[in-house]
Amino acid sequence: MTALLVTTAGALAAYLLAHPRIASGFKMLLLTAPPVAGVVWLLVEVYERRLTAGVVAAVFVVMLVALIGLLAHPRLPTWSKMIVFGTVPAAALAWLLIVTADDTLKDPGEDPCSMYYGGVGGSKAFPPQAYCRYEDGSTHDLATGTQFVFWICFAVSLALLSIGLWQAVRHPRTLVPQLRAESLASRGTP
Numbered sequence: 001m002t003a004l005l006v007t008t009a010g011a012l013a014a015y016l017l018a019h020p021r022i023a024s025g026f027k028m029l030l031l032t033a034p035p036v037a038g039v040v041w042l043l044v045e046v047y048e049r050r051l052t053a054g055v056v057a058a059v060f061v062v063m064l065v066a067l068i069g070l071l072a073h074p075r076l077p078t079w080s081k082m083i084v085f086g087t088v089p090a091a092a093l094a095w096l097l098i099v100t101a102d103d104t105l106k107d108p109g110e111d112p113c114s115m116y117y118g119g120v121g122g123s124k125a126f127p128p129q130a131y132c133r134y135e136d137g138s139t140h141d142l143a144t145g146t147q148f149v150f151w152i153c154f155a156v157s158l159a160l161l162s163i164g165l166w167q168a169v170r171h172p173r174t175l176v177p178q179l180r181a182e183s184l185a186s187r188g189t190p
Helices: 002-018 024-046 050-072 078-082 084-099 112-117 144-170
Strands: 120-124 129-133 139-142
Touching: 024 050, 050 084, 050 144, 078 084, 084 120, 084 129, 084 144, 139 144
Parallel strands: none
Antiparallel strands: 120 129, 129 139
């Protein structure tokens, strides 16, 4: 069932990207909103962190404007714009792997901290960190390699999206074509 959903989502994403009458800004919204909505739902319903969910939603709106501004930047090569489509999901996946490395949702005694290290698991959402805490107060970090991957992807994404946000702030009229669908006939192409 999961494979069917992933295949359907991939086909829908390919259709949206290839459809010429849908504005690229709306394509970005339709492609990026479902995963963010899933994270917001998890934060509200599972973790009961409404403030964090609000921050995630606000950051998403700013990132969407930055992404549209990045795509509208006239002087950046296309390959540099496309890097953000790899680094943002990689950073999100690395973040998820880090904050769930302690497996605090499992039954007590089955998480890696109590099974392998003899401690109690804990994690922080940002900066992402998973650790085992011992009775003497000392800690042992989990997923340090994943933290490195997260920070590299986060820095690259932040740099590129900052360029896009700067473009959107400096030239807000460059965003309008990204949000307006134009037919092929109005562009002058057959």
